[in-house]
Amino acid sequence: MSTPLFEPPQRPRIWALSISRLRDLFFDIAGEYVERADLRIVSHGFEDAVREIESAGAGRPDVVIAGGSNGAYLKTRVSVPVVRISPTGFDVMHALARARREGARVALVTHGETPDEVRRFIAAYALDVTFASYQSAQDAESVVLDLSDRGIDVVAGPGLVTDLAVSAGMGTVFLYSRASVRTGFDTALEVAQATRRETVRRQRLDTLLQHLRDGVVALDAQGRVEVMNQRLASVLGIDPAKAVGRALLDLAPDLAGSLPDADGDSFCTVRGASYVVHRGPLASSSAAAGTVLTFQESRALERLDRTLRSRQRVQQFSARYRLDDIVGASASIERVRTLVTRYAKSDATVLILGESGTGKEMVAQSMHQLSARRDFAFVAINCGAFPEALLESELFGYEEGAFTGARKGGKAGLIEVAHRGTLFLDEIGEMPLSLQSRLLRVLQEREVVRLGSTEPVRVDIRVVAATHRTLTEGVAAGSFRADLYYRLNILSIALPPLRERPNDLLPLAAELLRQAAAREPRLAARVPDAATAAHVLGGLGASLRRYAWPGNVRELQNVIERIAVELADAEAAPVADTLADTKTTTRTNSTALPKDATIVTRDMLRSVAPEILEPVVRATPASLTLRERSRHVEADEIRAAIAAHDGDRDAVCAALGISKTTLWRKLNAGR
Template identity: 90%
Template sequence: MSTPLYEPPQRPRIWALSISRLRELFFDIAGEYVERADFRIVSHGFEDAVREIEGAGAARPDVVLAGGSNGAYLKTRVSVPVVRISPTGFDMMHALARARREGARVALVTHGDTPDEVRRFTAAYALDVTFASYQSVQDAESVVLDLSDRGIDVVVGPGLVTDIAASAGMGAVFLYSRASVRTGFDTALEVAQATRRETVRRQRLDTLLQHLRDGVVALDAQGRVELMNQRLASVLGIDAAKAVGRTLLDLAPDLAGSLPDTDGDSFCTVRGASYVVHRGPLASSGAAAGTVLTFQESRAVERLDRTLRARQRVQQFTARYRLDDIVGASETIEQVRARVARYAKSDATVLILGESGTGKEMVAQSMHQLSARRDFAFVAINCGAFPEALLESELFGYEEGAFTGARKGGKAGLIEVAHRGTLFLDEIGEMPLSLQSRLLRVLQEREVVRLGSTEPTRVDIRVIAATHRALTDSVAAGAFRADLYYRLNILSIALPPLRERPADLLPLAAELLRQAAAREPGLAARVPDAETAARMLSGLGAALRRYAWPGNVRELQNVIERIAVELADVDAETNADATVVSREMLRAVAPEIVEPVARATKPAALTLRERSRHVEADEIRAALAAHGGDRDAVCAALGISKTTLWRKLNGGTR
């Protein structure tokens, strides 16, 4: 039978168990604790108490409070903490003094051995006390009856003993006081609160583990499971609750030999899936008391790695141009824009054909900006700008120690950097044959192997290539792999040279002048938009259309840049030339544009020397276009001085 005293749902549950006069003290004192805990006094002991506790299910107590032999019995038989009531030294002195008043011969009966301090106390005060102890109920009856036969008048002891002594007609003094019972209540409350806190902590930890995507198991020092989350239990095909207490290798024999022997990582296969297994210490009080194993599916690791690599792009790998930046209203440019918009929806490889300076990278960037890959990197590399060895390391990356001077820790190649984005291979026709085969494998397998490594890295890229060469001629000459050509030439865009779209010359020049003016502090206010720029350049239409523009848009940009510098130095308030670009100004800054027009009127054919000069001038203009108008770089590349460069451009001799 049990009597509920208070039932707050969130308070600790404490059961006080007794089958003796200790129960009366429980009832007297429990009322003092009803505000702090749910106390229940249970009139059961020993095996009956065990059945009552274990059968309570979810309503089982957090702590059990009992005295003497009952507490000792329950301590080893129930799965909840048991607090035993212990008499104080004052309790014993008071009880012995009272017993001496009730009888001449006194015996102190305790559960287990009599404490040494009690024996020393009685000896110090010359008290004639007989000591006895018991272990069980039957033992207690035997001890009390033996004391009765020996002429003991009064027995001092816990409730069970005093009840037996009273039944035998002996004097009985109850050992426990209200103070000792109250101390037991306080201790039980502290243990219950600590147990509740630990239970909440474990529940939160268990909830955390259950929400992890990785499988986790905690093992004790003998390799037995202490905790396993449902993720790993599902992977192993076992019941997580039934796994506790069993060794992991008994539950999953297939793991034998594949788990790491020391702290670190290893690979294993579970039911056909590959996992990265990490082993770490399970610490307790600062010392390793077991092991924690984490199982992470290899595919999840790969997905995470790809995501991280894709998001670690820097500003230099961002596309700047958009489709609207492709200026022109000619039919061929309209077709280019339409094709770019159409191809942006596909992930197929694109080959862009066109002379140098026609805007191949602008088209590639525009296509990237319109594609589903716009939020990831746009990585461009000129295949003709690097020596073969350097190009290989730039494209494919390398491991630490792959070659002399390799960066510590290795380096990711541009193919890896472009993961989930777009890789633009400019001047693909200049790529050495040895690298063409490696690039072909990347396009076919979508994986790259760094220099010095044997492990491939998966990549998700879209490749756009560009060339000014006729690749079919290179294939026929054996300078370009036919299989790579067909792999690249799935989608194709041909960009017309500037000389084939004369109607776009003036609008394009106007836009370039607007951009150049924005960079010149003295000119920005005078050229606020492309319409103003078009009016300023309107007198140059014929001259611009007659020129062949071997450097295409890049050459036109260089000429407009020179015009912008000249205009910035002209005083707008005193000089009418500040609002218009005259033919004389064009002749001054770019004589190569005007002179072919004048020569075209000459009836006589060019001499061999004149043709030679024109060839040299064309080569210099092509070099200027290739180096972005950098005259210093062109002079260094051709081995000539700036004076010679201008003289040959102007057709002079010396």
């Protein structure tokens, strides 16, 4: 069975109440409204009618119709709208005309004062009519008896009066007509529809109010609660339904003195939690407007602020490199790619080991780009590039007035800036001991305390650290905390130096040349892609592999930049088919290359980077101690093993029976 897209609106519930002959008119015209209203005719009046309405529960009427004193009585005693049926001017004239035909002495009896227009009408036509009015059922009985004593023949009035007049032996004319009853029913329908529209509007507003994350209360001009959402009621520990109509400060005395006196903000504490309270005007057509108070939890505002700042700073602190930017096909580089992809799925701290220039930050950025945090900031800081005091303020931030020259309003540290993103701590081995303990607390508790503050700020960060040092030696020497080392070294990636992956040299140099050419308009057309760059550099393959590259990729990039400048200034020459080292050339057909491509010769390389073509000078055995000789011998043997296993360090460790940490330490010791 299909479900309708929306429920059709229910017919308004209308009750018509009467204990007199007005009830007969209700029955006469009820059939005219059966399609437009759920109409019920109730034979109750006054107190009995009140009990009937209030006990109806969910079936209570939307509107009540009643006449005369019954309507006036109900109007002040029930919580639903009451429409009173009033006789029209035509009803009065028609009733008096009939009364004059039935008796000589006529009385007009109305509930409340007789309208002035009726008196003026009768006076204008010099009619002999006695006027009388009543306020309640008891008054009506007294009025009728008095009229009987005065010799009145016919009484024109509402149902209650005419019933009493019949009992007193007088003639009667019922004052109401079908037209006046129809007018009452039509008015009741309009009131019911307007009431329902207002109810729906209030329900929607209440639903909206209840879904707000902040506490909200609306007060009248006397400070009494008009509406309160469940959020604030829970904070104050009260029932929101029972709060309506009561003074807020009676419900929550602890708020006295904390609420803003005028439109604006203030701070208050409720049950140990801090809130920012905003006061604003509650619009009203009357002169006495009310007040709206919103309660926002301080911690929620801080979290929102950090999230917004994280979003805003993604462009400023963003990762540029991706996994595809790591060039190389050696086994050791493939191992690095595998670990980056694997570790990106985790939030555990990573320690990246590698010599200077091996691409530690590129690996960290690639990991960030693959992680679930990629939409947030990647914040990098070199721990060895700042003095201790400056590094502390940069990392942890500070409050206003924390020290001389502190920025007004304070400053968020880079740890806070990295909220929901990645914090990359380069050269972590250079961090002073005093800051290592503070960083350890950040890693353990995931919260940071600014300089000059005592309140911790929660942060959600992934930490990636990098170093070219052997941290275990720092731990042994007392310059690096052991507990911090074990907190950092949960996951680790060891990057191979460039000299241990010789087959990656030419592809890497070609990619660096392509990037340099893209930045140089004079060279862009001559070196449009990596294939062309590889052909241009092809004759240098053997020379590049023979060099040790102590500066690793960074040094190679510097050399390629020099070559790019030389190529841009050099006059174009046809591509030569005879290269110094044909085995290292690309498979690209030379005829497909630009006609004005220029081949890099050994002479050009000698002019821009002579150190690459010079023989490697090693220390003579006589200048080394026995311990140093032993270290160099071990290092040479390890390098030979790495070359034999094509840079696969896992295979080298297995062949030599040593761990990766030992391999790393012995290689560094033998430099």
